[in-house]
Amino acid sequence: MEGSVEAVLEAEQAPRRKLSREARRGQLIEATIAVIAEKGYARMTLGEVAKRAGLSHGLANFHFESKEKLLAATLDHLSEEYRANWQGALARAGGHPADRLAALLEADFDPVICESDKLAAWVSFWGEAQSRPMYQDHCGSNDEEYQGIMTRTCADLIQLGGYGGQAERIARVLRVTVEGVWLDLMTMREPYALEEAKATVWACVAAFFPRHFGPEGRLRGA
Template sequence: MPKQDRSRATRQRLLEAAVACLAEHGWAGSTVSVVAERAGVSRGAAQHHFPTREDLFTAAVEYVAEERSTALRALFPEGAADRRAVIAALVDLYTGPLFRAALHLWVAASNEDQLRPRVTELEAHVGREAHRIAVDLLGADESVPGVRETVQGLLDMARGLGLANLLTDDTGRRDRVVAQWAVLLDEALA
């Protein structure tokens, strides 16, 4: 394998391992050494790609968020055939390991001054992309008063459902809430 391809593969393994470690062990338990070991590379190789811990974890959350966004768009190549399915897929963004990892990063950033601006910028970018995807997949016309806020309310609700799911499996209640939001969005976006 050419050197550039090996480097790209190493970087990808590090990013995926970083998100998994952050989701499983939180900020305190996720060091560059732990991530490097999980990715099957040396600490030096990890630091070659990501000079600081902050570089590694913010890049990891951004990378996985972009991968999830691409996968979400691929689920609905023609847009919103079924709003309930789109809403359920959007809610799923906030109930998996990526959300858990991002949450650990947010909590760490609330206490670490050097991490806070990076995570704030990352969250703004990821939030804008999630909103853009939601608008596209739902076929929402944001020129209509209240539609932008309705879509943002959906994403805020999805984040809340993700938080509720952290401690216990909240699938039953979540399914009922998704069904109700589908009805509300059909009315609001009609």
């Protein structure tokens, strides 16, 4: 009987330990994003991250063992958060390809995603030559999935709206426009407002699909 009680207590405590471990890892990942934003990819250290998270250096080592493993986990976190965000937006969109395209692009400016520290972290991962193999390993398949859906959505809108152009090329232009706007928001001395950032993207979309998009985004009734 005593063993059974101990087993029940052990079972009750296990989720708490698991949650605590996940919470600590989350703290360290969030701190990593903040440190990268402030100091850059190359100057980020486990010690600095632990200090920012309010945890000991030993605890940071326990959870991630090395700077490289922490960076990989941080990249996974950013990539999966980004993927979940655009997939959720797409699931809520209507069936019309213009609605789906608008949802994909709006998702890139969701405050959860388009946040200064996270943008800085993305730019750091893109810009550091040493991080490129890691980026491809951890984000390549997600990027390919996103680009494939964007391409198919553009192809559907081209067919439905009687537009010209190559869907794959248009999808690529839209993606690099968003990424360029993100970079602008991070590097310009006086960055423009988020609404202007979105308007820049809408201007690009409207150039390809003028009957469905305008300066403020999706044209209703089209």
